[in-house]
Amino acid sequence: MSIMLEPCRWTYVAGKLLPAERAVLPADCHPVHYGSAAFESLRIYRTAIGSRLVGLDGHLDRLEATMQQLRLMPVDRSVVRQALLDVIAANELEDGYIRLLAYPNGNCTRLDPAVQPSDLLIVAWRVNGARFSPPLTLGVADVRRPPAFTSLPLAKHSGMYGVYAALHSAARAEGFDDALVLHADGTVCEVTGANIFLARNGRLATPTIPDSIDGLTRRLVIELAADIGIATEERPLRLEDFAEADEIFITGTFHGLRPVSAINGMAPALPTPGPLTLALQKRYEQMLDSPGGNDGRWVTTISSAARNGNGNGHVPATFRVRPAQREDIPAVVEGVRLLLEELRGVPGIQLPAGAETVCARTIEGRTRGAIFVAAPNGPGSGLIGLLCLNVLESVHVGGAYGLIQDLWVRNEHRSDGVGAALVAAAENYCREHRLNSMEVCLPSHRFPRLPRTHNFYQSCGFIELGPRMRKEVS
Numbered sequence: 001m002s003i004m005l006e007p008c009r010w011t012y013v014a015g016k017l018l019p020a021e022r023a024v025l026p027a028d029c030h031p032v033h034y035g036s037a038a039f040e041s042l043r044i045y046r047t048a049i050g051s052r053l054v055g056l057d058g059h060l061d062r063l064e065a066t067m068q069q070l071r072l073m074p075v076d077r078s079v080v081r082q083a084l085l086d087v088i089a090a091n092e093l094e095d096g097y098i099r100l101l102a103y104p105n106g107n108c109t110r111l112d113p114a115v116q117p118s119d120l121l122i123v124a125w126r127v128n129g130a131r132f133s134p135p136l137t138l139g140v141a142d143v144r145r146p147p148a149f150t151s152l153p154l155a156k157h158s159g160m161y162g163v164y165a166a167l168h169s170a171a172r173a174e175g176f177d178d179a180l181v182l183h184a185d186g187t188v189c190e191v192t193g194a195n196i197f198l199a200r201n202g203r204l205a206t207p208t209i210p211d212s213i214d215g216l217t218r219r220l221v222i223e224l225a226a227d228i229g230i231a232t233e234e235r236p237l238r239l240e241d242f243a244e245a246d247e248i249f250i251t252g253t254f255h256g257l258r259p260v261s262a263i264n265g266m267a268p269a270l271p272t273p274g275p276l277t278l279a280l281q282k283r284y285e286q287m288l289d290s291p292g293g294n295d296g297r298w299v300t301t302i303s304s305a306a307r308n309g310n311g312n313g314h315v316p317a318t319f320r321v322r323p324a325q326r327e328d329i330p331a332v333v334e335g336v337r338l339l340l341e342e343l344r345g346v347p348g349i350q351l352p353a354g355a356e357t358v359c360a361r362t363i364e365g366r367t368r369g370a371i372f373v374a375a376p377n378g379p380g381s382g383l384i385g386l387l388c389l390n391v392l393e394s395v396h397v398g399g400a401y402g403l404i405q406d407l408w409v410r411n412e413h414r415s416d417g418v419g420a421a422l423v424a425a426a427e428n429y430c431r432e433h434r435l436n437s438m439e440v441c442l443p444s445h446r447f448p449r450l451p452r453t454h455n456f457y458q459s460c461g462f463i464e465l466g467p468r469m470r471k472e473v474s
């Protein structure tokens with residue numbers, strides 16, 4: 001059994017987010033008849049620092065290359081990227097698998113795709129289960145991969161998967177989990193949805209890829225292996241090389257890094273999963289779970305600000321951030337009250353009588369600090385967010401610093417960049433008042449949105465200091 005997929009509610013078709021049951025293509029459309037869609041799958045993982053997409057730029061590059069080879073009309077990269085973010089946001093997808101197809105949106109009676117506008121189809125599934133799938137068995141397929149010059153070698157397109165689906169089915173009918181496909185010359189090519197590696201004497205080898213999919217996970221794993229001192233040789237490999245292997249694993253967006261327990265019934269020399277496979281899985285997880293570094297090239301953290309336009313009818317607010325005025329005091333006190341209710345998980349909290357007085361003292365400059373509010377532009381009343389900043393002195397800072405005491409954004413505006421704009425206003429205040437740092441105390445570990453809160457401050461440039469986070473103000 002590999003990972004478990006649960007279909008998501010929202011699917012993107014030709015510029016619209018639709019409930020899955022209404023997301024259909026016309027019966028006469030080009031890709032249904034000719035398999036003429038450029039085909040990518042992407043994986044997003046839930047981590048403590050937010051949800052993280054793997055290989056986004058590589059997927060967009062490969063999609064463009066495939067579209068070119070299929071002679072599809074180009075779609076602007078920013079449109080594809082935003083559509084993906086919309087699907088992730090609409091489905092609140094944290095751990096997921098995404099299929100992205102670019103296809104000629106025209107009638108099959110015209111064969112030429114270059115004269116039909118291209119559109120996108122994006123389907124998402126929630127992934128349940130462990131990060132890595134258990135070992136699988138492979139049977140060698142009796143149909144071979146055509147040489148590069150007889151097909152579109154760089155194209156990852158729907159049409160080729162009809163053959164692979166049949167080979168997969170034949171392997172399963174023989175009792176294997178999947179099929180290993182050979183090149184025309186009998187050397188090993190790939191699995192129906194993955195590239196393949198072997199380990200022998202502490203080194204890795206993987207087939208060269210002129211005729212197979214240039215897998216992003218394959219490239220990533222070669223880099224991760226180098227990071228931990230394991231060399232990879234790319235060369236033609238025969239089935240006999242796999243018969244002598246210590247370990248075998250496959251790599252792909254869907255499978256991740258997955259051990260192979262046998263090919264045609266023949267097991268590798270070491271018990272599965274072997275030590276190199278486990279070391280690489282560990283390095284892979286480390287990449288997912290830690291921010292920055294070289295790994296930043298491979299993972300994109302999905303911040304709430306990137307999720308504008310979440311497809312559920314919500315229009316992102318346009319708003320302005322300004323210092324609070326006396327008239328705002330009741331709304332500020334109410335916002336802080338709602339924040340406390342959310343943090344403590346208890347309804348009906350009342351703030352002490354002195355709350356309004358403290359607001360007034362801060363607004364009138366009788367105490368050091370500031371209150372900033374976010375108010376909607378145009379019609380609409382009330383505040384959509386607020387931030388209370390105090391100025392404190394401490395021995396450990398060696399002077400004064402800004403402490404964010406309260407930051408609240410109205411629920412329905414949480415993906416509109418309001419929080420980031422309020423933090424930017426606080427940072428400006430600190431700069432103007434020669435405060436060299438800002439801190440914020442994190443909510444209790446029991447607060448369900450703690451990972452999001454943490455991720456938000458991290459995306460604003462704060463670093464973690466135990467239960468607090470700090471940002472140096474330059």
Ligand SMILES: Cc1ncc(COP(=O)(O)O)c(C=O)c1O
Nearest residue numbers: 193194195213215216217252253
């Ligand atoms: C035939 C084939 N080979 C290899 C791969 C691995 O490519 P990637 O790691 O980019 O997902 C895939 C992935 O879909 C595939 O379908």
